Amino acid sequence: TGRRWFSETLHNGLRFSLEASDVLYEEKTEHQHLALIENAAYGRVLMLDEVVQVTARDEFVYHEMMAHVPILAHGAAREVLIVGGGDCGMAEEALKHKGVERLTQVEIDASVVEFSREHFSSFNAPVFDDPRFDLVIADGMKFVAETDRLFDAILIDSTDPIGPGEVLFSAEFYAGCKRCLKPGGVLVTQNGVPFLQGGELVSSIGHFSKLFADASAYVVAVPTYIGGHMALGWASDDKALRTVPLETLQERFQAAAIETRYYTPEVHRAAFALPRYIGDLV
Numbered sequence: 001t002g003r004r005w006f007s008e009t010l011h012n013g014l015r016f017s018l019e020a021s022d023v024l025y026e027e028k029t030e031h032q033h034l035a036l037i038e039n040a041a042y043g044r045v046l047m048l049d050e051v052v053q054v055t056a057r058d059e060f061v062y063h064e065m066m067a068h069v070p071i072l073a074h075g076a077a078r079e080v081l082i083v084g085g086g087d088c089g090m091a092e093e094a095l096k097h098k099g100v101e102r103l104t105q106v107e108i109d110a111s112v113v114e115f116s117r118e119h120f121s122s123f124n125a126p127v128f129d130d131p132r133f134d135l136v137i138a139d140g141m142k143f144v145a146e147t148d149r150l151f152d153a154i155l156i157d158s159t160d161p162i163g164p165g166e167v168l169f170s171a172e173f174y175a176g177c178k179r180c181l182k183p184g185g186v187l188v189t190q191n192g193v194p195f196l197q198g199g200e201l202v203s204s205i206g207h208f209s210k211l212f213a214d215a216s217a218y219v220v221a222v223p224t225y226i227g228g229h230m231a232l233g234w235a236s237d238d239k240a241l242r243t244v245p246l247e248t249l250q251e252r253f254q255a256a257a258i259e260t261r262y263y264t265p266e267v268h269r270a271a272f273a274l275p276r277y278i279g280d281l282v
């Protein structure tokens, strides 16, 4: 009986369990516990410290919305920074934009990248052949505090605020992001599922409002992140970026000539319409 159940116990009083038809890999890395399983519904699933991070079948939902929305809203992003994102699915989406000259990814755990390169090549293979991909194995907090470089878009593809990802939700970290954002740049953050993790969104928005002229969020329903919509935090000094007209997005999307499975300019606009219980937290 090679079948084992793996449970995510992230939320109080809930357990989200996935049956592993195969356990492909299990390791305690220097930073976290890592498990890769094969599941009938989601394909390959990566769990870090018992929380589902990415699955082969639905990764496009989260990665497309977190990469294409800021990049197309900005319209001329050349320097993009990803903090976290070890599975490299976010980098893959960002690199679809030919206008992106360099994609810097700062990930703390080298083993997540190595391992994902091997097991998630179905979506991340193009990243490793792309000369614009600049991987830095370092602490994201330190990087944003010390780098001399400036970015048009910063995408925080973190875990939840427990373990190594916790600092990526702090006022200090967001101040570092602001510090290395070009004028007119945009910051987007993974901000959890508000129905179950509302405090996280309230806290991040509180920090954003002290630092940026515009602080808000947009939503996406990720099949594996249970509890309904996930919130992606949005911060910029350029208020117009959040309300780029549909026609402009359509033109940019067409010019970018990228293929997507979730993102459309219409979905982009709609994502900023917040259900009231989420809008009340923002």
Ligand code: AG3
Pocket: 010, 051, 052, 053, 054, 085, 086, 087, 088, 089, 090, 157, 158, 159, 160, 190, 192, 193, 224, 225, 226
């Ligand atoms: N980063 C987001 C994981 C969030 C899971 N949280 C949750 N279910 N509430 C995943 C990394 C994908 N590149």
